[in-house]
Amino acid sequence: MPAIxxxxxxxxxxxxxxxxxxxxxxxxxxxxxxxxxxxxVETDKITGEVEASDAGLLRRRIASAGQTLPxxxxxGVMAPPEVSDADIDGFVAGYxxxxxxxxxxxxxxxxxxxxxxxxxxxRYARRGDxxxxxxxxxxxxGDLDNWLFNIDALSQQSTVVALDLPGHGQSDRTLPGxxxxxxxxxxxxxxxxxxxxxxxxxxxxLGGAIAAQMALDDxxxxxxxxxxxxxxLGDQIDTxxxxxxxxxxxxxxLKPLVEQLFARPELVTRQLLDDILRYKRLDGVSELLSELxxxxxxxxxxxxxxxxxxxxxxKRVLVVxxxxxxxxxxxxxxxxxxxxxxQIIEGAGHMVQMEKAGEVNAAxxxxxxx
Amino acid sequence: MARKISIKDAIHEALDQEMARDPxxxxxxxxxxxxxxxxxxxxxxxxxxxxxxxxxxxxSDRLLDTPLSESAYVxxxxxxxxxxxxxxxxxxxxxxxxxCFDQLFNQAAKFKYMFGGKARTPVVIRTMVGAGFRAAAQxxxxxxxxxxxxxxxxVVCPSTAYDAxxxxxxxxxxxxxxxxxxxxxxxxxxxxxxxxxxxxPLGEATVVREGRSCSIVTYGMMVHRAxxxxxxxxxxxxxxxxxDLRSLSPLDLDTVIESVEKTGHLVCVDEAHxxxxxxxxxxxxxxxxxxxxxxxxxxxxxxxxxxxxxxxxLEDLYIPSAKQIAEAVHRAMSGAPR
Numbered sequence: 001m002p003a004i005x006x007x008x009x010x011x012x013x014x015x016x017x018x019x020x021x022x023x024x025x026x027x028x029x030x031x032x033x034x035x036x037x038x039x040x041v042e043t044d045k046i047t048g049e050v051e052a053s054d055a056g057l058l059r060r061r062i063a064s065a066g067q068t069l070p071x072x073x074x075x076g077v078m079a080p081p082e083v084s085d086a087d088i089d090g091f092v093a094g095y096x097x098x099x100x101x102x103x104x105x106x107x108x109x110x111x112x113x114x115x116x117x118x119x120x121x122x123r124y125a126r127r128g129d130x131x132x133x134x135x136x137x138x139x140x141x142g143d144l145d146n147w148l149f150n151i152d153a154l155s156q157q158s159t160v161v162a163l164d165l166p167g168h169g170q171s172d173r174t175l176p177g178x179x180x181x182x183x184x185x186x187x188x189x190x191x192x193x194x195x196x197x198x199x200x201x202x203x204x205x206l207g208g209a210i211a212a213q214m215a216l217d218d219x220x221x222x223x224x225x226x227x228x229x230x231x232x233l234g235d236q237i238d239t240x241x242x243x244x245x246x247x248x249x250x251x252x253x254l255k256p257l258v259e260q261l262f263a264r265p266e267l268v269t270r271q272l273l274d275d276i277l278r279y280k281r282l283d284g285v286s287e288l289l290s291e292l293x294x295x296x297x298x299x300x301x302x303x304x305x306x307x308x309x310x311x312x313x314x315k316r317v318l319v320v321x322x323x324x325x326x327x328x329x330x331x332x333x334x335x336x337x338x339x340x341x342x343q344i345i346e347g348a349g350h351m352v353q354m355e356k357a358g359e360v361n362a363a364x365x366x367x368x369x370x
Numbered sequence: 371m372a373r374k375i376s377i378k379d380a381i382h383e384a385l386d387q388e389m390a391r392d393p394x395x396x397x398x399x400x401x402x403x404x405x406x407x408x409x410x411x412x413x414x415x416x417x418x419x420x421x422x423x424x425x426x427x428x429x430s431d432r433l434l435d436t437p438l439s440e441s442a443y444v445x446x447x448x449x450x451x452x453x454x455x456x457x458x459x460x461x462x463x464x465x466x467x468x469x470c471f472d473q474l475f476n477q478a479a480k481f482k483y484m485f486g487g488k489a490r491t492p493v494v495i496r497t498m499v500g501a502g503f504r505a506a507a508q509x510x511x512x513x514x515x516x517x518x519x520x521x522x523x524x525v526v527c528p529s530t531a532y533d534a535x536x537x538x539x540x541x542x543x544x545x546x547x548x549x550x551x552x553x554x555x556x557x558x559x560x561x562x563x564x565x566x567x568x569x570x571p572l573g574e575a576t577v578v579r580e581g582r583s584c585s586i587v588t589y590g591m592m593v594h595r596a597x598x599x600x601x602x603x604x605x606x607x608x609x610x611x612x613x614d615l616r617s618l619s620p621l622d623l624d625t626v627i628e629s630v631e632k633t634g635h636l637v638c639v640d641e642a643h644x645x646x647x648x649x650x651x652x653x654x655x656x657x658x659x660x661x662x663x664x665x666x667x668x669x670x671x672x673x674x675x676x677x678x679x680x681x682x683x684l685e686d687l688y689i690p691s692a693k694q695i696a697e698a699v700h701r702a703m704s705g706a707p708r
Binding site: 170173249250252270274278281282283284 | 532536564566567568569570571574576577580624
């Protein structure tokens, strides 16, 4: 019998319990291909697109716009044309939302771990269990939750580790230095601390520049590179954004800046801004970001560009960019070695891994497989 | 941010971290150490509800037990603030503040203005507010409006552990006198609080629940009653936005106006007496600033204009309930006054 495939409410990040359906992006009877955006779902953190993990024909839309439903609730049903409506009715009637293993307080907190790296306490998350290691490095002012829509998908076929860089997220507010060399050396020591010998590096923005520097300085620790909206490939950067982000004291000041990170500014929720403010208001964060940004982006441009020398390393390189990136121009993608795979994604800004998570995850998965 | 601590512990942590950071921070009050002659902290109460417990062991020379004379030690704290210290005076109940009105209203609040902007008075008065403790009329009042009325004083009243820590740290660092109001019924309430020190600016409201149908503006314990009402109303399809003012002076009217412009309906909730209350103030200012946005009358939910009753039955009736708030939302939405 041909398979009926359910479309269910995704779980984005650890804290998500339910989501609200904003709108369907596919009509009943429409063909869905893998990675296609099926619907828009709003959580307390951010609005995201549910992307198809399977291909098929959309036979039934179960959830309607405005409905708030728990994670794994049935949103829609895909099935080939030969499946009868009665069979679909039966499937819908028989669908039970899987009871999530009740996350104990301890289990929830162990989703994040801490490790001491040369006297700096670093928060990280580790998912999956596979000999292939993937390290996710976020950008300036970000944290590991920037990989909200990527970490679980990528961990299906890899062990994925994401860290909060020093001075970011919930890692200690101490910088190991303010050059890419010092930051790269720190991340290598982090890999030592979590006992990873060699990894595929995935870096977003500043994290991409750090990854490129690691490949130059410690090539034997690096399997391949995936650079997403990456710094370190050219001299242009909107320092109006980086400086404004550091200076912003309130939600009103922060909102227009954070909106610049997305092609669709309406994705920025109040909760996302509140979370950023909570981080920025910790003692020492403003000074630290100002010092880091001042060092790396002095005089309105990127001082160091290790990504331009990646040809020397012989590493495989994937470059992903949102076509609408307003922080670092997508034209910098051309500055990678000729052998690099380049993917410019329309309808996405600087946070392309959040806005077009499905496409980015698919590109990364292909890249890891070589 | 997995660590959850209570509001009481968040206040303790704020005091501890600021005392560690800045040697000019001193803490003074009645029984905050544990009474004269008590050795170490073992016998120490650490304040009437134990907020300062343990601080004496760390900062013995900066934790000052005072005589039972609010007028004397509040005056001393204000004087010390003028001379370069950052005192935090604990005045058990806001109800006792009457005996230091001259120190607060006519001295602390005025120094900056009387001395051409050259004097600073970085003093914090921590004090407990609110009813529900069966403590009768002299230990249960919500006197926030009285202090909000006085220019030169800042007034803060947090509703969560996260806010309590960040607002107290900012209050201590602030160069003006701050009346820091702690609701006694909320001390045990737990929430996510970062271990690191952080400051939340005074005069910034927060939207604790977003909604499109009706704005509920409040502060302190009433935030939780309002959230409860909003949850019940959501089941009926009424989508309320709850604004927590957090600081009453300075006041973030912009966030209130922004919310009313979106919803067109407003319910002001205040545990204080109705006359000249925060609810009355917000109502008047919204009418002035955003009258065209209002689609119906503003509703107020406050305590009645009576002293807090000692009878438990009457005291429970005295405090505005989630049910009363929900009813007020219905009135505001239907445009039918009571």
